[in-house]
Amino acid sequence: MLTSIKKSPLxxxxxxxxxxxxxxxxxxxxxxxxxxxxxxxxxxxxPIYPIHPTETEILGFRTxxxxxxxxxxxxxxxxxxxxxVVPDILEECGESGVRHAIVVSGGFREVGGGGVPLEQRLxxxxxxxxxxxxxxxxxxxxxPSHKLNTTFFQFDGRPGYVGLASQSGSxxxxxxxxxxxxxxxxxxxxxxxxxxxxxxxDALEYLGACPNTKVIALYIEALTRGKVFMETARSIVPYKPxxxxxxGGSEAGRRASFSHTGALAGADRIYDGVFxxxxxxxxxxxxxxxxxxxxxxxxxxxGGSRVLIQTHSGxxxxxxxxxxxxxxxxLPVLSPETLEKLEPLVxxxxxxxxxxxxxxxxxxFQYFHDLPKVLLEEERADMxxxxxxxxxxxxEQTLSRSGLPRKVVLTETDKLIDSLARAVAExxxxxxxxxxxxxxxxxxxxxxxxxxxxxxxxxxxxxxxASALRALVDYARARARLLGAGELQAE
Amino acid sequence: MLTSIKKSPLxxxxxxxxxxxxxxxxxxxxxxxxxxxxxxxxxxxxPIYPIHPTETEILGFRTxxxxxxxxxxxxxxxxxxxxxVVPDILEECGESGVRHAIVVSGGFREVGGGGVPLEQRLxxxxxxxxxxxxxxxxxxxxxPSHKLNTTFFQFDGRPGYVGLASQSGSxxxxxxxxxxxxxxxxxxxxxxxxxxxxxxxDALEYLGACPNTKVIALYIEALTRGKVFMETARSIVPYKPxxxxxxGGSEAGRRASFSHTGALAGADRIYDGVFxxxxxxxxxxxxxxxxxxxxxxxxxxxGGSRVLIQTHSGxxxxxxxxxxxxxxxxLPVLSPETLEKLEPLVxxxxxxxxxxxxxxxxxxFQYFHDLPKVLLEEERADMxxxxxxxxxxxxEQTLSRSGLPRKVVLTETDKLIDSLARAVAExxxxxxxxxxxxxxxxxxxxxxxxxxxxxxxxxxxxxxxASALRALVDYARARARLLGAGELQAE
Numbered sequence: 001m002l003t004s005i006k007k008s009p010l011x012x013x014x015x016x017x018x019x020x021x022x023x024x025x026x027x028x029x030x031x032x033x034x035x036x037x038x039x040x041x042x043x044x045x046x047p048i049y050p051i052h053p054t055e056t057e058i059l060g061f062r063t064x065x066x067x068x069x070x071x072x073x074x075x076x077x078x079x080x081x082x083x084x085v086v087p088d089i090l091e092e093c094g095e096s097g098v099r100h101a102i103v104v105s106g107g108f109r110e111v112g113g114g115g116v117p118l119e120q121r122l123x124x125x126x127x128x129x130x131x132x133x134x135x136x137x138x139x140x141x142x143x144p145s146h147k148l149n150t151t152f153f154q155f156d157g158r159p160g161y162v163g164l165a166s167q168s169g170s171x172x173x174x175x176x177x178x179x180x181x182x183x184x185x186x187x188x189x190x191x192x193x194x195x196x197x198x199x200x201x202d203a204l205e206y207l208g209a210c211p212n213t214k215v216i217a218l219y220i221e222a223l224t225r226g227k228v229f230m231e232t233a234r235s236i237v238p239y240k241p242x243x244x245x246x247x248g249g250s251e252a253g254r255r256a257s258f259s260h261t262g263a264l265a266g267a268d269r270i271y272d273g274v275f276x277x278x279x280x281x282x283x284x285x286x287x288x289x290x291x292x293x294x295x296x297x298x299x300x301x302x303g304g305s306r307v308l309i310q311t312h313s314g315x316x317x318x319x320x321x322x323x324x325x326x327x328x329x330x331l332p333v334l335s336p337e338t339l340e341k342l343e344p345l346v347x348x349x350x351x352x353x354x355x356x357x358x359x360x361x362x363x364x365f366q367y368f369h370d371l372p373k374v375l376l377e378e379e380r381a382d383m384x385x386x387x388x389x390x391x392x393x394x395x396e397q398t399l400s401r402s403g404l405p406r407k408v409v410l411t412e413t414d415k416l417i418d419s420l421a422r423a424v425a426e427x428x429x430x431x432x433x434x435x436x437x438x439x440x441x442x443x444x445x446x447x448x449x450x451x452x453x454x455x456x457x458x459x460x461x462x463x464x465x466a467s468a469l470r471a472l473v474d475y476a477r478a479r480a481r482l483l484g485a486g487e488l489q490a491e
Numbered sequence: 492m493l494t495s496i497k498k499s500p501l502x503x504x505x506x507x508x509x510x511x512x513x514x515x516x517x518x519x520x521x522x523x524x525x526x527x528x529x530x531x532x533x534x535x536x537x538p539i540y541p542i543h544p545t546e547t548e549i550l551g552f553r554t555x556x557x558x559x560x561x562x563x564x565x566x567x568x569x570x571x572x573x574x575x576v577v578p579d580i581l582e583e584c585g586e587s588g589v590r591h592a593i594v595v596s597g598g599f600r601e602v603g604g605g606g607v608p609l610e611q612r613l614x615x616x617x618x619x620x621x622x623x624x625x626x627x628x629x630x631x632x633x634x635p636s637h638k639l640n641t642t643f644f645q646f647d648g649r650p651g652y653v654g655l656a657s658q659s660g661s662x663x664x665x666x667x668x669x670x671x672x673x674x675x676x677x678x679x680x681x682x683x684x685x686x687x688x689x690x691x692x693d694a695l696e697y698l699g700a701c702p703n704t705k706v707i708a709l710y711i712e713a714l715t716r717g718k719v720f721m722e723t724a725r726s727i728v729p730y731k732p733x734x735x736x737x738x739g740g741s742e743a744g745r746r747a748s749f750s751h752t753g754a755l756a757g758a759d760r761i762y763d764g765v766f767x768x769x770x771x772x773x774x775x776x777x778x779x780x781x782x783x784x785x786x787x788x789x790x791x792x793x794g795g796s797r798v799l800i801q802t803h804s805g806x807x808x809x810x811x812x813x814x815x816x817x818x819x820x821x822l823p824v825l826s827p828e829t830l831e832k833l834e835p836l837v838x839x840x841x842x843x844x845x846x847x848x849x850x851x852x853x854x855x856f857q858y859f860h861d862l863p864k865v866l867l868e869e870e871r872a873d874m875x876x877x878x879x880x881x882x883x884x885x886x887e888q889t890l891s892r893s894g895l896p897r898k899v900v901l902t903e904t905d906k907l908i909d910s911l912a913r914a915v916a917e918x919x920x921x922x923x924x925x926x927x928x929x930x931x932x933x934x935x936x937x938x939x940x941x942x943x944x945x946x947x948x949x950x951x952x953x954x955x956x957a958s959a960l961r962a963l964v965d966y967a968r969a970r971a972r973l974l975g976a977g978e979l980q981a982e
Binding site for chain 2: 389461
């Protein structure tokens, strides 16, 4: 692990004070112009210096003919230029004292042929001047808390706690909205492209030290520094979870990723072993990647793999039990003490096996407070999985039928729903056990938004919730193993 | 298969002309009152007769003291009563000529003990009078095109083409909103409860003959008439796909479903064999259940398992290729003719292997018409999987920067996006091959809504899209096998 985040070659690229940009122009359809739009629109607060041979002003920014003419050496240069001119321009930057760059331009190693020696030349120029750069064929960095977006894609998400290092630029830009829809966001996202200089291991190391990052997501097509990756991951995992989606493993994925970043991907089972040995949690889809990040960043480590399921309908309970069991989670039988406490709570039509099925309740606090309290107290279980169903509409209807005026009904409905979400969240915090929900209702409903706002992940079906619990168990075990191995001490 | 849908014991229950209801009252928190609210609010057009010993009017409906006092014999009675009175009331109904019923009340076989003989008594009463009934411990029927909702849950979805037969009531009511969010809806949904008289096989048979049902979804915890289930499924599959989610298979699911409907679930692999032999597509999660329904109802049968992937970013293409490959779909190499046609379309930074990666396009019709046309023409492939990314915002920005007035920009943006969605859909129809999309954008964006409105399923990640294509291939093979076996003739 880095002793200081400032020692990372990525530090000035992720946290620049000033930026120079090659490739923007007053032709609004030029790629580089889009990068300038993005930089401007997120409101980067330091100076931005567009460089252009003929223009004097671009999008309101004063423009310079060469990096030599700038009033200062920028923290990095962003190059969005035709492939063949990139090495010479990087040389010019090196001569002027620039020590960091993002090379967005493609057409290097990934296209084969003449691209290969061009990329070699780029590396040599960088080495000559001690330049550290991201790319080529990458999309740069998004660091919302620093108001930095070097990609050509407008950032419309919120700052969050997920740090991403990606061998695909799309998995940076396309996740802005994707994460926003899940109430998640990036702390920092880094696209590494062809990794000619800075690679995904450097990005992992940076995110390991980044104070805004609670969980690290990796999109991997191929690792070139396998051993260093493992060492780095093993040094981070005891303090911060890492989840990886690996898309190079199958024959077809290998072919696709070869033409994409030019790296030759290894066999799936080798990567599986690499991840397992380094305590990295593997996701088999993009949905899993961020589902796992969500629970790992919000829930405590469980003490074991025993899950209690709370429901008020048989089918959703059975489906959750089935999913947990298929995923190797345990569904313990309740202790006599718990059974006794459940007696007055669960009606005769319900069930006090696991899943605990309340079938119905007249007072919603029974379901949102009394029952989860008893289940969180159960010493035979490590986690609680709760089926949530309380549409705003139903509460409104119930209150309306009692004859209250419409305005009062609406206010009381909101207050009641908010207090139910809070009741569950407080219990979850008090008992220090993971608590995850699922529902088939709209995730935009007030109750679900309330729970999510209180850091209770609620998934739109039981299978995803169970997979997320499985990831928690896997992480807890990997962490314990790495700490127990005496390689590292817990904080 | 039924020679006429009217021969089904469910026909009068799903398509009643009149309904009598036991259990509603002017106590708005009584369960039965909620059923009456639902019936009223969806606007059932025939007479509804609440029956109550003391009330004269409930929710504006004239109330009767007994089923004997009704002006006609209702097509069915809906019983939402305390368990122990149900057999006697059913007897009274039988004496009055009633021949169909829905028994919502629980507390029978599923709770064990005294519930078992009570359910036996219910069956005997029904047999004595020739009554066919759904339940007990069920939630009834939703048939939106008949404006029928007998459940206690308000129907807020739209009519659609998915027919559901479910051993869990929640998978009826909780799917109203769930399906609505996916632009799907029920043709008819049937909750079978304890199946004391009418069972899930009867419901399957009904849905097989139902003209509004394009695809059948099953939620199964246990089958009692396994052989008849298989025969019925095999007679339907050549004409209509069936997708099943089975939640009784794992040890835990078995335990949960036992306490739920009182049936003893069999081992997972037995059910797997039952589904495979009858051509039923198995879903392993609720998400898969309806994802599969969506593609099966909207896409033609593919001629084989060969998928072409169209993308304009490497990562999403690689992730899709990886998912297809893991799921056993083939990713063919393109023919020389196709490669020749792609030459002028795909820039040098792109890739003309499979996935075909356009990297970028200046004219969106290249991506939404020219490229998919070439790929659909490829004789070496059976299906097309397309990565969709075209946020309204980007089109707006591009048009805005050209200096057009705001109002014109908005109109032109909408027109352009709609025409792109139409272009893809028309191609898909013209070539008769399945075309499915995926995106990481908001599914509410205009382009995605447009595509979905044109019956192009678009999934929020590649893995779900690939699983859906896999279901199409499995169905096409099952159908061909059943037809080829000479057991049945195609229409």
